[in-house]
Amino acid sequence: MSFQEVRYRPAFGRILAVVTVVVCALGAIGLVVADPAAALRYVWPILLVGVLAWALFWRPGLLVQEHGITVENVLRTLFVPWPSIVSIETRYSLTLHTAHGRVAVWAAPAPSRHRTLGLAPKDFDGIGDSARGELGELRPADAVTTPTGNLAQLIRGHWERLRDAGAFASGVDPEAATVTWHWATITAVAALAAATVIGLLV
Template identity: 45%
Template sequence: MVSAEVVEYRSRFGRVLAVVVGVIGLGALVAGLVSDAGATAPFVAPVALVVLWVWAAYWRPAVVVSPAGVELRNVTRTVELPWPTIERVETKFALTLHTAYGDYAAWAAPAPGRASVAAAGKDAAQNLPPSTYSGGSVGTGDLANSASGQAAIIVRTRWEELRDAGLLDAPAWSG
């Protein structure tokens, strides 16, 4: 049975950062406008641009898994990849989907840094989708406690369901 559920993955860190920067920016503008509107007015546009940039870089990016395929919403571009086009899932630097048409990385799912890898327990490398273990070992980007690993689990689980159901045999792309 293949799932028809749409799953959207976004980095928790990115969302928290975007909210914090938005609240600080809005608070600074309100405080400035209340105390001295004339002196604060020139700073409205720059603060708004910083908040917009943080939204675009850290709130908007997502990996959306649907019955039709995977949508990678990055900072400047959104790519929709139908399931039959995906050949391999990698997490070396970020969640990267390899297709016959090119490789596409997800801004929302970067690989972990050294501190995250060092803090990961043994459970982070267990109970992963079988295609994770294709090389015999699990890469640091595949760990379940990392952004790339969490997104990869979602993508690989659905990809394996479709593969096992025989639905990935005819690659076609209209993009």
């Protein structure tokens, strides 16, 4: 049976990114048309907000693959092979504890307290033992009816099956995990931030 890849990007975040970018684009165009001279000074913070909205809300995502998990965060993308994973938790966000450190998934923050009100025992059905604390407790964010808990359970389920089948017996390959920095995004944000400061001070 072939492995079914799962890609997750939060819909609300993408909608927020689109709305913000559109508003920023309209604001920048309006400023250029109304006062081109002033636009040279004041258009940069508008562009900065648009780029930040794209980086913060559009880019983050999670791809669960046969050989590991790709976590696309704001400033970098990380590939985590299954054998590197030590545990999965949901305290502040979906977080992979690995042999090389913690990898927080920006696209899957823990749900708000309002979202977890009214959870029932059935919302935690099927959660594996690796999700439980020392006393067998579970966090509200582990509920499979929340996006974070659902993703955590998906990852735990496959990780536990591989572990129990002895797939990790050969140990962790230190070269398998990779990190790719988003230098274009970092450069664009730094340049626009500098232009904003200069435009407002000059």
